[in-house]
Structure formats: C-alpha cells, structure tokens
Amino acid sequence: LENNTYTIARRDFSHFAEHYMEKYPGRFAALTMSDFAQWGDPVLLKEDFVDRCLQHLEEDLNRGACGLKVTKELGLFFRDGDGNMLPVDDKRLYPIWERAGRLGIPVLIHVSDPAAFFLPIDGHNEHYLTLREFPAWSFYGSHFSKEELLEQRNHMIADHPQTRFILPHVANHPEDLASVARFLDEHPNVVIDFSARIDELGRQPYTAHDFFIAYQDRILFGLDMPVSPAAYRCYFRLLETRDEYFDYPDYIGRFGVYTRWKLYGLDLPDEVLEKVYYKNAERVLPGVRIR
Numbered sequence: 001l002e003n004n005t006y007t008i009a010r011r012d013f014s015h016f017a018e019h020y021m022e023k024y025p026g027r028f029a030a031l032t033m034s035d036f037a038q039w040g041d042p043v044l045l046k047e048d049f050v051d052r053c054l055q056h057l058e059e060d061l062n063r064g065a066c067g068l069k070v071t072k073e074l075g076l077f078f079r080d081g082d083g084n085m086l087p088v089d090d091k092r093l094y095p096i097w098e099r100a101g102r103l104g105i106p107v108l109i110h111v112s113d114p115a116a117f118f119l120p121i122d123g124h125n126e127h128y129l130t131l132r133e134f135p136a137w138s139f140y141g142s143h144f145s146k147e148e149l150l151e152q153r154n155h156m157i158a159d160h161p162q163t164r165f166i167l168p169h170v171a172n173h174p175e176d177l178a179s180v181a182r183f184l185d186e187h188p189n190v191v192i193d194f195s196a197r198i199d200e201l202g203r204q205p206y207t208a209h210d211f212f213i214a215y216q217d218r219i220l221f222g223l224d225m226p227v228s229p230a231a232y233r234c235y236f237r238l239l240e241t242r243d244e245y246f247d248y249p250d251y252i253g254r255f256g257v258y259t260r261w262k263l264y265g266l267d268l269p270d271e272v273l274e275k276v277y278y279k280n281a282e283r284v285l286p287g288v289r290i291r
Contacts, residue, residue, distance in 0.1 A: 202263025
C-alpha cells in the first residue's frame with residue numbers, strides 16, 4: 001500500500017500538510033485533532049472552545065484533513081471551566097459531532113482502554129507487567145469507570161445517527177466481541193479498527209474469525225505502534241494464516257519483552273482481507289484512495 005493515514009495534532013497539521021500531503025499528493029491522509037490536541041492543560045471547555053474547534057477543523061479540512069480524532073483524555077482528563085470532569089456525552093460538545101456529520105467526515109474517538117487498565121495493579125491483573133513499566137497507563141480509581149465511559153460514548157453516538165464514528169481498538173471492548181457485535185448492529189454509522197488489540201483477538205481465534213466474517217464491511221486495519229517489518233509480519237500471521245502459538249509485539253512495538261499469552265491465526269479469506277486492508281478505508285475516509 002502506498003497510502004498512509006496519520007493523526008496530527010493541530011499545531012503540527014499545517015506543517016504536515018505542507019511538507020507531506022501537498023508535496024506528495026495522494027500518498028498521505030491525515031486526521032486532525034483540531035483543538036482537542038491540548039496536552040498538559042486539563043481545562044478543555046474554555047468559553048470559546050467549541051467555536052475555535054469548529055473554525056480550526058474546517059481550516060484543516062481545507063488543507064486536506066479527512067476527519068477528526070478525539071483521544072481518551074475526554075472522559076479521563078479533560079474538565080470544564082468549573083473543574084468538573086467532562087463526560088464523553090457532554091452536550092456542550094454536541095455541536096462538534098453535529099458539524100462533522102454535516103461535513104461528511106468521520107470522527108475517530110478513543111474512549112477508555114483495556115479492561116485491566118481499570119483494575120488494581122497486582123498479580124491478578126493480566127496487564128501487570130505492562131502497568132508496572134507504564135504506571136501512568138493505569139486508570140484504576142478514575143473518576144468514571146470503564147463501563148461508565150463506554151455507556152457515555154454509546155449514548156453520544158446514539159444521539160448522532162447522521163455522523164460516522166470510527167471506534168479504535170475494537171471499540172475498546174475486544175474482551176467481549178459479542179458486545180461489540182451488538183453495538184455495531186444497533187449503530188450502522190459506526191466502524192471500528194483493531195489497532196493495538198491483536199493480542200486480544202489472537203487468543204480467541206474462532207470467535208474473532210467469525211466476528212471478522214460477520215462485520216467485514218465495518219473493520220479497518222490499524223497498528224497504533226511503531227511501524228516495522230516485524231509488526232507487519234505478526235499482523236500477517238494473525239490475519240492470513242492458521243499459525244499457532246506465536247508471539248506478538250507489546251503496545252510500543254517490542255517483541256519478547258514480556259508475553260502474557262500466545263496468538264493463533266484467524267485464516268481470513270481474501271475478500272475479507274481486501275476490505276480490512278484498504279477497501280473499507282476508501283469508503284470511510286474522504287479522499288483516501290489506494291493505488
């Protein structure tokens with residue numbers, strides 16, 4: 001594939017558009033974070049936030065952005081001007097989702113994280129080694145539980161049936177594919193990707209295989225880790241083979257640092273692979289065309 005899709009913080013978008021997208025037309029696609037790219041400052045809802053976000057979103061779309069991305073800070077970190085934690089379904093943000101629908105662009109919104117990231121960091125946590133190395137990834141004791149965050153997200157999506165949403169990481173509920181399937185059935189405006197969740201899929205290969213077959217038009221490819229030949233080889237083994245008991249990279253692309261379990265291939269048919277690799281992206285992301 002010659003096209004690459006990136007997420008760019010707004011302060012970097014003009015640079016990326018000028019030096020990559022405009023210099024190599026047709027080779028890159030990017031989603032903007034607009035004014036959601038606010039690192040270190042928990043107060044998101046300053047008095048003019050929504051107006052600024054919409055203005056900058058349209059400016060970035062005119063430079064070639066193909067959608068909006070919102071990170072997990074919404075629901076876990078961002079607050080309003082009074083210091084209250086912002087729920088994902090805060091109605092003060094609704095004009096942004098509504099504008100995206102009118103503009104015909106997708107909103108990629110990351111809500112919550114793996115279930116174990118919301119549990120105590122101890123020997124009973126299946127992500128214990130990960131969280132011991134990266135304790136900031138733990139949301140145990142967060143203001144909203146994982147279940148509350150997903151409920152807020154689902155409510156917000158239900159309120160915006162005319163807006164397309166991309167939910168990364170298997171809708172951040174890969175531990176329960178039956179639940180994700182029900183959600184996709186209820187919300188035809190939603191697609192998912194499976195970036196950084198091959199560990200969850202590869203330990204339930206029969207269920208994951210059937211899920212990919214059933215929702216082959218609703219799944220996008222994604223890595224969400226440093227790009228490397230080794231990472232792509234692992235994705236190939238998961239998606240295209242019947243290989244058994246093989247290793248996978250951790251969340252930052254390393255092999256062999258620690259392994260919680262092994263993966264088993266899904267052996268997907270070619271017509272499903274083509275959709276997952278590129279055809280679905282062509283349909284969902286404006287301006288993306290695979291040569």
